[in-house]
Amino acid sequence: MNTVNLNTAHSSAQAQSSVNSSSTKIETRSPTFIGDLLKQHVTNIGRNKDFMYAMTYHSDNEFGAIRQADKADLMTRLENICSNHQGKITNKKFIDCIHDWYLRIPNESRVSSGGDPNQHLSNKGMDIAKMIIAANPNLGGDKASLRMVDIGGNDGKLTHFVAKHLGDLTGKSVEPYVLEVQTETSWDQNSRSVALPDAGKNAPVKTIYYNGTDINTGSVSGEKSKNPLTDGTSFDVAMYQHSLHHFPNSVAQQNSLKQLSDMLDNSGVVTISEHNSALSEHEIDLMHAVTELYSEMDNDPNISKEKLLDCYNTYMNEQTPSEYFSKEKLLDMATKAGFEAASVTKASATPDHVYSITLTKGEKSLGHQSVVDSLTDRKTLMPSRDKFETDSRAMVLKRTLSSNNV
Structure with missing residues (x-):
């Protein structure tokens, strides 16, 4: 690599x-x-x-x-x-x-x-996992295990639930990582109060810390000699959950997507949730x-x-200041990085304008042109539209996901 x-x-x-x-x-x-x-x-x-x-x-x-x-x-x-x-x-x-x-x-x-914050994160993790599987029902191919990285995943608790549900849906074990630089800021109180269940057949979430610029400096917390970013093994799944906007500028965002594409398996999936806000x-x-x-x-x-x-x-x-972008700009950046959109949700009607895009790369990219067209279709922003609905080749989902869960 x-x-x-x-x-x-x-x-x-x-x-x-x-x-x-x-x-x-x-x-x-x-x-x-x-x-x-x-x-x-x-x-x-x-x-x-x-x-x-x-x-x-x-x-x-x-x-x-x-x-x-x-x-x-x-x-x-x-x-x-x-x-x-x-x-x-x-x-x-x-x-x-x-x-x-x-x-x-x-x-x-x-x-x-x-409410129960554990259940909230579990529900959100299931929604994300189903979107990933819908993008590629044969995720990982013949591999017995999957490798995933949550870029900017902070405490890794949402990462844990996404990995858990991916493992349950695919029948494979999952090796999850969070990629971070160390920071003094914390996370939301819901995540703080979550007590994670046992990882089961999955590996526990591990955090890769690095200096913010050079991945050769990265190492798993507590394992100084291990750097999964440069060990030659590709990732099957990646996610940015409201984290890409924290990159300092659009050049850094584009660079991250390109670098992720280089580390992702040819049948891999990346899912991004962001704010459609300018x-x-x-x-x-x-x-x-x-x-x-x-x-x-x-x-x-x-x-x-x-x-x-x-x-x-x-x-x-x-x-701060954060660097936000429209769905159209994110799709353009992702395309330049070698990805194609498999699903795009509507932007929420609330002022934070939340939306999600799930992307694939390589020969197994689904290349749904209808998704690309929908980015400029005003009807996709109407409240009456379903946020996410798909009929997967591996399983019938036909489940409209709540806008609060993704």
């Missing part, structure tokens, strides 16, 4: 500014970012609903958590800060407000309450940062406001 540079999802992004729809620059890493965004999008153009979604979106899942009345109360508090101050307002004022509000709302309205990228960056804050408060209810501000600044410095 050729030596390549593989930038993973959580490499520190270089500072950059982004221009929003009104052509006024908002600096994501600015000490006044939250107020600048709120004033421009709520005070000036009335996007209250979208902004409220950005501040509480992580709770809008199948379990629910923050009550509508509490969401409205948060918005009132944030807007009052803007109306009571002139000029620029520091992020600290808004983070102090979030701290006071969140730790005072009823426990039943907290993000950590309600106009709301600031809100999505804020969504992720606020999720980090709620996670920290769930983990330590006695956290100080100063510590919470430090957590926010650490996250923004390590993970």
